[in-house]
Amino acid sequence: xxxxxxxxxxxxxxxxxxxxxxxxxxxxxxxxxxxxxxxxxxxxxxxxxxxxxxxxxxxxxxxxxxxxxxxxxxxxxxxxxxxxxxxxxxx
Amino acid sequence: xxxxxxxxxxxxxxxxxxxxxxxxxxxxxxxxxxxxxxxxxxxxxxxxxxxxxxxxxxxxxxxxxxxxxxxxxxxxxxxxxxxxxxxxxxxxxxxxxxxxxxxxxxxxxxxxxxxxxxxxxxxxxxxxxxxxxxxxxxxxxxxxxxxxxxxxxxxxxxxxxxxxxxxxxxxxxxxxxxxxxxxxxxxxxxxxxxxxxxxxxxxxxxxxxxxxxxxxxxxxxxxxxxxxxxxxxxxxxxxxxxxxxxxxxxxxxxxxxxxxxxxxxxxxxxxxxxxxxxxxxxxxxxxxxxxxxxxxxxxxxxxxxxxxxxxxxxxxxxxxxxxxxxxxxxxxxxxxxxxxxxxxxxxxxxxxxxxxxxxxxxxxxxxxxxxxxxxxxxxxxxxxxxxxxxxxxxxxxxxxxxxxxxxxxxxxxxxxxxxxxxxxxxxxxxxxxxxxxxxxxxxxxxxxxxxxxxxxxxxxxxxxxxxxxxxxxxxxxxxxxxxxxxxxxxxxxxxxxxxxxxxxxxxxxxxxxxxxxxxxxxxxxxxxxxxxxxxxxxxxxxxxxxxxxxxxxxxx
Numbered sequence: 001x002x003x004x005x006x007x008x009x010x011x012x013x014x015x016x017x018x019x020x021x022x023x024x025x026x027x028x029x030x031x032x033x034x035x036x037x038x039x040x041x042x043x044x045x046x047x048x049x050x051x052x053x054x055x056x057x058x059x060x061x062x063x064x065x066x067x068x069x070x071x072x073x074x075x076x077x078x079x080x081x082x083x084x085x086x087x088x089x090x091x
Numbered sequence: 092x093x094x095x096x097x098x099x100x101x102x103x104x105x106x107x108x109x110x111x112x113x114x115x116x117x118x119x120x121x122x123x124x125x126x127x128x129x130x131x132x133x134x135x136x137x138x139x140x141x142x143x144x145x146x147x148x149x150x151x152x153x154x155x156x157x158x159x160x161x162x163x164x165x166x167x168x169x170x171x172x173x174x175x176x177x178x179x180x181x182x183x184x185x186x187x188x189x190x191x192x193x194x195x196x197x198x199x200x201x202x203x204x205x206x207x208x209x210x211x212x213x214x215x216x217x218x219x220x221x222x223x224x225x226x227x228x229x230x231x232x233x234x235x236x237x238x239x240x241x242x243x244x245x246x247x248x249x250x251x252x253x254x255x256x257x258x259x260x261x262x263x264x265x266x267x268x269x270x271x272x273x274x275x276x277x278x279x280x281x282x283x284x285x286x287x288x289x290x291x292x293x294x295x296x297x298x299x300x301x302x303x304x305x306x307x308x309x310x311x312x313x314x315x316x317x318x319x320x321x322x323x324x325x326x327x328x329x330x331x332x333x334x335x336x337x338x339x340x341x342x343x344x345x346x347x348x349x350x351x352x353x354x355x356x357x358x359x360x361x362x363x364x365x366x367x368x369x370x371x372x373x374x375x376x377x378x379x380x381x382x383x384x385x386x387x388x389x390x391x392x393x394x395x396x397x398x399x400x401x402x403x404x405x406x407x408x409x410x411x412x413x414x415x416x417x418x419x420x421x422x423x424x425x426x427x428x429x430x431x432x433x434x435x436x437x438x439x440x441x442x443x444x445x446x447x448x449x450x451x452x453x454x455x456x457x458x459x460x461x462x463x464x465x466x467x468x469x470x471x472x473x474x475x476x477x478x479x480x481x482x483x484x485x486x487x488x489x490x491x492x493x494x495x496x497x498x499x500x501x502x503x504x505x506x507x508x509x510x511x512x513x514x515x516x517x518x519x520x521x522x523x524x525x526x527x528x529x530x531x532x533x534x535x536x537x538x539x540x541x542x543x544x545x546x547x548x549x550x551x552x553x554x555x556x557x558x559x560x561x562x563x564x565x566x567x568x569x570x571x572x573x574x575x576x577x578x579x580x581x582x583x584x585x586x587x588x589x590x591x592x593x594x595x596x597x598x599x600x601x602x603x604x605x606x607x608x609x610x611x612x613x614x615x616x617x618x619x620x621x622x623x624x625x626x627x628x629x630x631x632x633x634x635x636x637x638x639x640x641x642x643x644x645x646x647x
Contacts, residue, residue, distance in 0.1 A: 010118065011188035012142035050120035053138065068570045072509060075518075076140050080510035082520050083438045084173040085185060 002038035003030040003063075004045055005076070006055035014076045015052065017041050023051050027077040028063050092153060092461065093238050093383045095203045102245070103200045106207055110134045111193035118190055133213075135206025136192060139513050145184045145192065146209040147199060151219045151237035151261075152180035152464040154204075156451035159462055161202045163447035169195050174447070176432060176440040178504060178555055179258070180218050180464040181209055185511055207245065212253045214244035214325075218260045220268045221465040224384060225473040227421040231280045231288055233263040235381040236317065239372060242380075243318050250325055254332035254340040257325065258297075269466055270582035272296045272305035273558055275342045276324060281311060288314035294324060294354070295346030296586075298552035303343040304586045306351045308358065314377070316362075319370040323361035331357065387459035387474055392424025396477035402484075411533060412484050412495040426477050428458075429497035430470040430487060435531045436524050439505040439546075440468035442492075449490040457483045466582075467543075468504055469497065499536040500544060500609065501527045504555055508548030508565060509572075515548035517565025517572035517598075522546055525602045530609075539609055542622040545580070558582040560623045561605060562589045574601045578608065578634045579626040592635040604638040611637035 004017035018024030018031055021044055033041060038057050045052040059067030065074055075081060095103070110130070117127045131137075135146040147162070162182055166174045169191045170184045177183055187195060199205055208215055217237040224232040240259055244250065250257070260271040261278040271277025273296045283289030289311040296305025312320045328342045331349070346354045403410045416429040430450060432440050442450075450470060454462045457479050458472035465471055475483055487493040496502050503526060506512065508519030523546050530536060545559025549566075556562030562577035574596050577589030596604055609622070611633055616625045626634065 007138055007142075009120075010190055012138055014141055049123055053124050068567075070570050071572065072140070072515075075509060079141060080520075081518065082510060082524060084441050084443065085171050 001032045001060055001062075002035060002057045003027070003032055003060050004038060004041050004055055005030070005058050005073075006045065006052035009049070009051055009053050012053075017045050017052075017055075021045060027065075030063065032060060032063065092155060093150075093234075093380070099203070100200075103203075103205045103207070106134070106205065107193065107196045107200050110196060114189060114192055129211070132211040133207070134192075134196070135209035137210065137513075139185070139511055140509075141511065142186045143189055143192070144511070145187050145195060145206060146177070147182050147184070147204060147206050148209045148216045149180050149182060149204075149464045150241050151217055151223070151234050152221060152466075153223075153234060154462050154464070155460045156455040156462070158202045158204055159447050159451035159454065161198060161204070163444040163451070165195055165198060166444040166447065172445075173441055173443045175438070175507065176442065176464050176468050176470070178466055178468060178553065179209075179216055180221075180466060181216055182464070183507075185507075210256075212255050212257075213251050214240075214247065214253075214257045214259065217241055217244075218258075218269055218274075218466065220262045220264065221463045221467075221469075221471045222268060222418060222427050222473065223263060223463075224386065225418075225420050225422075225425075225427045226264055226266075226268075227419050228266055229263040229421065230282065231263045232381075232384050233261040233278075233280055234384050235377065236278070236280070236290075236314070237261050238380050238383070239318070239377065240321070243321075249322075250329070253325070253329060254334045255337065255342075257328075257342065259321070265584060267582070267584040267586070270555070270558065270586070272586035273298055273302075273555065273582055274305060276321065277305045278317075283311050283313055285313075290314065290317055290320075292320065292324075295343040295351075297341050297343040298555060298557050299341070300338060300550040300552075301344065301347075302552065302557040302588050303347055304588060306346065308351065308355050315371050315374070316366045318372060319365040319368070320358075320362055322370060323358045323365050326361045326365075327354065327357040386422070387461070389422045389425060389474070390476070392422075392476065392478075394423045396424060396480075399477040399480055402481035406481075408495070409481055409484055411537070412493060413480065414537070415495045415499060416497040417480060420474070422474070424477055426475055426480060428472045428475050428480060428483060429465070430472065430492050431494040431497055431502060432469050432492075433496055433502050433527065434491060434494045435501065436528045438520050439503050439523050442470075446490050446492055449486070450492065453483060453486055467498075467502060469502070495533065496536060498541045498543070500530045500539050500542045501536060503527060503544045503546060504559070505546035506548050506553035508546070508554075512548060512553075514551055515565065516550075516567035517548050517574065519546040519548040519554055519563075519565060522563060522565075522574065522598065522601055526605060529602045529606060538613065540621050542609065543582070544605065555582065556580070557588045558586065559589060560626065561608060563601060563605075564595075566595050568595065572598045574598065576601070576604065576608075576638055578631050579623070581623055585627075590631040592631055592638055596638075603641070607637040607640065608634045 016030030293305030580589030
């Protein structure tokens, strides 16, 4: 199964295509799609470059990235695993 | 320090206005990402895993307290309260919003800073010896020449669309503290035949997936002809360099493929013409720029300092700091002080906004308002009275910046890795942190002496693993993080690439393997031999054995 992800234009944050192809911030809210539907959704969000920057598909099992890039996708979903960004959220 | 003239101010202001308009058009959707990408890269803006990243230039690593306070303000206002210093002596912000970039660049312009040429296929920030103007072994301060290169290269029309990026480093001493032979061009100030300033020129150094150590292409280029010679090198590469394959576009590939002699002939052809043109640096202009870098008004002080010596005896922690982080100065009674950004278990190169403000205050109070960003991702206060080093140390201690590990095993150079970077294959920071915790015992570190450990999260080698005494490269093996270890690399005047010791290790094996490597060194070193000396004497084999000795065959 696949989900559609991208970075948000305004601030670069990780987003996913959720219900009605709306951008959502949580991986858990991303729509999990079969291959064919995923391609359709990808094309649709690619046509909305004012929100979705560099959209692409991620292989998942349920809502867990499972492809070769699973570690990268896990870090994209949950943020850096270490460091100062964990100390303080933006004002 | 150099101060902007009206042209510099106008140039930076115009660039801010231009980029503000580009950002507005991107935010409105009028520009696509493909159209915007080259424009943002010309202004230091990347799109990383979690956010945009802004890289701000610190030309040749020299800045002042006002600029540092502005960097703190940006970290606090537009980011998550911290910044990250890089091996290119720049500072990166990991979390700015696209729409805040114009405000950030405006704030920077007010203090004579910018992000121009911190990315893209142009001539990047020129770097130098962090102790420039302070080191006691320097024949001439390299920073005026860095500034001349900056002025010449900034938005240079011929060199704004190069085959790839181009990095220049300049040193003024025999001792190379700026890793010049890992740069596209490395310049070493020497005395010319007439006794005047000249440059020994290295070309074709670089790291990444195909690392090369720079080769000497000229032994004495007269200072007045420096820009003619650099133009000749860039023109030869710009015309002959490959643009069809990004991995083969750097000048190092061209020099290696045609050979140094053939490349020199090409350069000399251009140089023969160029040196008679308008590129000669007028003496009065060189003198005008050099005047900005005149030594600060040092006091005439005795060599020894009673307050310094008393503190050495009174406080073993200060004595340790003095041994490891205080460097000799050309001026009697003064020292340069390394402010380590490598606390135990910290993120190499990271500094909080509050710490930035504190360092700014200390630079103003103790170091003639001067600060330096170091290649090793540390800071330096270049000109501190020995009398005042104890007070400075106490103040650094209060803000968590007195880690006494400069050039020791926990002074790890590391790229942001897969925690932030969209190019990375593996994380760097957690490995650096684990190493720092494992080797935290200062007695052990001092027993080891100077050891440089470098971490890169991918083959692009931003953590300079090829030239680490011990290098660690993150690789992806079927979706798992593995790490390849090299030993024997060196970034200095005896520059060398490390030898890969064998197959890559799983993440949790890296730190124990490095400790075994260091322990093996302690067993086999001879008196006075540094880690790198021992590696050069015995080769990588004993260390390979140490690295793999406890690993079962299935893992190795």
